[in-house]
Each structure stands twice: as C-alpha cells, then as structure tokens.
Amino acid sequence: MIIWLAFVAAGLLLLFMLMTGMLDDAIPDDERRKKWTEVINQILNALFTIMCLYQHPKIFHHLVLLLRWRPDGDREEIRKVYCKDGASRPHDRAHMLVVVVLLHVTCFAQYYCCALFWSYTRKDRPDWALNIGYGLGTGCPVVAGLYTAYSPLGRKEPDTEESAAAAPAEAAAAAQDHNSRTENDDVEIKIYNRRVVVSSPEWSGGLFDCCDDGTVCALSATCTFCVFGWNMKRLGFGNMYVHAFTFILLCVAPFLIFSVTALNIHDDEIRDTVVAVGVLLGxxxxxxxxxWRSQMRKRYKLPGGRSAWWWCGSAAVGDCAKWLFCWTCALAQEVRTANFYDVEDDRFVAVLGARNGEGAPCLCRSRASRPPRRTHGACRARPCLTTRRAAAAG
Structure with a gap:
C-alpha cells in the first residue's frame, strides 16, 4: 500500500504541474507536454486498476456473505467490516448490500476507464465516455463512505427492541454452547490427558530446513498461492480463496497491466521504464x-529471529525480506509450524502427558489420529532414556 501510494502521489503531482503550467519552462513544446500528460494518465490508470483488482476479491467475498447470510459466522464476519463495533443493526443486511454494490460499481467503473485508455489513442478517446467513468469511479466510493457513516450502520448503539428480542435466544444459545464445550473438554481430558496453551512456541525448524518435510517444500514451491491461502484459512486469517486470488493479482497484475500500458506509449525509453516498473511492482x-507472516508471528507469539540487526532491528522487515528473497522457504516454515501445533482461540495448543509410539512421555499435538512425524522443537517425539539404554545394551 505504501509503495502504491508513493507512485500515485508522484504521478498526481507531475500531472498537476503539467496542467497548471508549472513545467512550461522545462517542456516548452505544447505537443510534448500533451504526450507527457498522456504517459502519466496511462500510468495512473494502471495504478488505480491494480488497486481495484487488489480490493475486488474481498468485495466479492463480502457479496457472497451477504447473499448467503448464514447465522454461523457469515453475519458476524460481515458486520465486523461494515457495522460500527460489529453490532447488529436494523435491516443491516440491506444497508450493507447497498454499500457493497456501490463498491462493485467503483471497481467496474475503473475497468471501464482502463478499457478506454487501452482501446483509444489520446486524440480519438471520447471525453464524454471517460468523464462518465471518472464520475462513477469517484462518486460511488464517496457515497458509500457517507452512507456507511450516516446510515444505521454507523450508529453507536444497536436497535434496543431488536437487542432485547435477541437477548433470550442468545443467552440460551450461549448456555447450550457452554454446556457442550464443558462436556467436550471433559472427554478431551479423559482421552488426551490435558490440552495446554503453548506460551512460547517456536518455528518448526529453521528457515532453510526444507528437507524436514519434502511434500510441504514441493507444494510451497509449485503451488505457492494455493498453499498460502489454505494456510491462512486454518490459522484464522480469513477466507482461503480471497487470500489466494489477492496474492495472484498482486504478483501478476502489475506486470500485465504495465506491459499493456507500455504498448500505448510511443517512446522507447519511457516504454522500457514502464515495463520495468511493472516488473518491480509484481x-x-x-x-x-x-x-501475513508478521501477523502470524504476532498473534501466536512466535520468535522474530536472532539476527534482527540484519533487518534494521525490525522483525517485520525481516519477515518481508524472507518472503522477497526466499518465499518457498518462508512458506514451508509457516506450514510446518501450523502442522505442528493445533489452533484454538487464536492460540497454539498441545497435549501434556501424552506418550509416543514407544511409550515415552512427550508434549505432542492433540490429533491422535495422525501419525508422529519428524519435526523440530520442544514437542518432538523421541525415545526416552530407558529405551535408548535398553537398545544400546541389546
């Protein structure tokens, strides 16, 4: 987002200077100034199209949630995005649908403007059609923001009658859920001894310990986007498909859009520069x-690394650098770590008092149906001292 804002700010500043005549002395030729204006407009069009492609999967997901409207998670998830404090509002589904439709119109208006920029030259492009796209693309998000703020979605307190009517049902559901959880906890204590929260978890292996799990390493290298989305979903960071498509668009769309934009620029040096910018953004x-690696580390209290001084003393910078220069290793490490622990209430949990296949006490994962695997960390299943001595004596 910061990189995108920097490019947009620079482009808007140059466009403002060209339109106000501040660069007339530097570029005295009027035709040349028009060419530069067209180049900057093409670049800004590409940048805004990339941002719409980045946001559109999330907006589509919100539309699916509104149309599906299931009580077991969909309503709470969408209310957290559009309702103040995530609370229920009267007719909130209809109000949120209005906002989501306006955001969809914004994205499609930008695609419409992008098609005009790519299909017509500067002299043949119809101004009235472009102005319609500009009006919709600018007005719809403004209306959506005002509607969210001043409609019932933005009110501080939910409707009193609706809350009073929903209170008994919510209390009964909470009591039933509490009883079922208590019963499940009793069963789990009997079967798995005791589930414990891992207060100081560790990464499963080092960054370059890809051979610890060859399957995870191969999938991380060949199906990076799919594995990333699947891992984010099970860690509780959102929808799998939204993450996968967003990641794909962020890596592929800049190169494709800037390459097509370069075809409409009739200057070899500027064309090569635009293509290079697209490659850099991709x-x-x-x-x-x-x-998201940084978010995973913060939520589950994973260590940031011993060599933080490499990354200017910031673990977040280190997370980004690991993904930039070795995304396969970083993703494989995240998947191995998520495989090693169980996730419960945004925490890593394990089982205390379990025993491995050889009868030795160990701290292991709670899914007893899965066979033990070779991993790193405090929960590694290994023979006890008595077993090793007996094997050595034999």
Whole structure:
C-alpha cells in the first residue's frame, strides 16, 4: 500500500504541474507536454486498476456473505467490516448490500476507464465516455463512505427492541454452547490427558530446513498461492480463496497491466521504464506474504529471529525480506509450524502427558489420529532414556 501510494502521489503531482503550467519552462513544446500528460494518465490508470483488482476479491467475498447470510459466522464476519463495533443493526443486511454494490460499481467503473485508455489513442478517446467513468469511479466510493457513516450502520448503539428480542435466544444459545464445550473438554481430558496453551512456541525448524518435510517444500514451491491461502484459512486469517486470488493479482497484475500500458506509449525509453516498473511492482507483491507472516508471528507469539540487526532491528522487515528473497522457504516454515501445533482461540495448543509410539512421555499435538512425524522443537517425539539404554545394551 505504501509503495502504491508513493507512485500515485508522484504521478498526481507531475500531472498537476503539467496542467497548471508549472513545467512550461522545462517542456516548452505544447505537443510534448500533451504526450507527457498522456504517459502519466496511462500510468495512473494502471495504478488505480491494480488497486481495484487488489480490493475486488474481498468485495466479492463480502457479496457472497451477504447473499448467503448464514447465522454461523457469515453475519458476524460481515458486520465486523461494515457495522460500527460489529453490532447488529436494523435491516443491516440491506444497508450493507447497498454499500457493497456501490463498491462493485467503483471497481467496474475503473475497468471501464482502463478499457478506454487501452482501446483509444489520446486524440480519438471520447471525453464524454471517460468523464462518465471518472464520475462513477469517484462518486460511488464517496457515497458509500457517507452512507456507511450516516446510515444505521454507523450508529453507536444497536436497535434496543431488536437487542432485547435477541437477548433470550442468545443467552440460551450461549448456555447450550457452554454446556457442550464443558462436556467436550471433559472427554478431551479423559482421552488426551490435558490440552495446554503453548506460551512460547517456536518455528518448526529453521528457515532453510526444507528437507524436514519434502511434500510441504514441493507444494510451497509449485503451488505457492494455493498453499498460502489454505494456510491462512486454518490459522484464522480469513477466507482461503480471497487470500489466494489477492496474492495472484498482486504478483501478476502489475506486470500485465504495465506491459499493456507500455504498448500505448510511443517512446522507447519511457516504454522500457514502464515495463520495468511493472516488473518491480509484481516482485513487491511477495510483500503480501511477508505482511501475513508478521501477523502470524504476532498473534501466536512466535520468535522474530536472532539476527534482527540484519533487518534494521525490525522483525517485520525481516519477515518481508524472507518472503522477497526466499518465499518457498518462508512458506514451508509457516506450514510446518501450523502442522505442528493445533489452533484454538487464536492460540497454539498441545497435549501434556501424552506418550509416543514407544511409550515415552512427550508434549505432542492433540490429533491422535495422525501419525508422529519428524519435526523440530520442544514437542518432538523421541525415545526416552530407558529405551535408548535398553537398545544400546541389546
């Protein structure tokens, strides 16, 4: 986002200076100034199209949640995005649908403008059609923001009658859920001894210990986007498909869009520069993985690394650098770590008092149906001292 804002700010500043005549002395030729204006407009069009492609999977997911409207998670998830404090509002589904439709219109208006920029030259492009796209693309998000703020979605307190009517049902559901959880906890204590929260978890192996799990390493290298989305879902960071498609678009869309934009620029040096910028932005798309690695580390209290001084003393910078220069190793380490622990209430949990296949006490994962695997960390299943001595004596 910061990189995108920097490019947009620079482009808007140059466009403002060209339109106000501040660069007339530097570029005295009027035709040349028009060419530069067209180049900057093409670049800004590409940047705004990339941002719409980045946001559109999330907006589509919100539309699916509104149309599906299931009580077991969909309503709470969408209310956290559009309702103040995530609380229920009267007719909130209809109000949120209005906002989501306006955001969809914004994205499609930008795609419409992008098609005009790519299909017509500067002299043949119809101004009225472009102005319609500009109006919709600018007005719809403003209306959506105002509607969210001043409609019932933005009110501080939910409707009193609806809350009073829903209170008994919610209390009964909470009591039933509490009883079922208590019963499940009793069963788990009997079967698995005791589930414990891992207060100081560790990464499963080092960054370059890819051979610890060859399957995970191979999938991380060949199916990076799919594995990333699947891992984010089971760690509780959102929808799998939204993450996968967003990651793909962030890495692929800048290169494709800037390459097509370069075809409409009739200057070899500027064309090569635009293509290079597209390649650079596509490479920076891997920062998306670094950002979520940082979120995973913070939520589950994973260590940031011993060599923090390499990354200017910031573990977040280190997370992004690992994804930029070795995304396969970083993703494989994240998947191995998620395989090693169980996730419960945004925490890593394990089982205390379990025994491995040889009868030795160990701290292991709670899914007893899965066979023990070779891993790193405090929960590694290994023979006890008595077993090793007996094997050595034999």
């Amino acid at each position: 490479f920076c798309g891997f920062l998306y993985g670094g950002f």
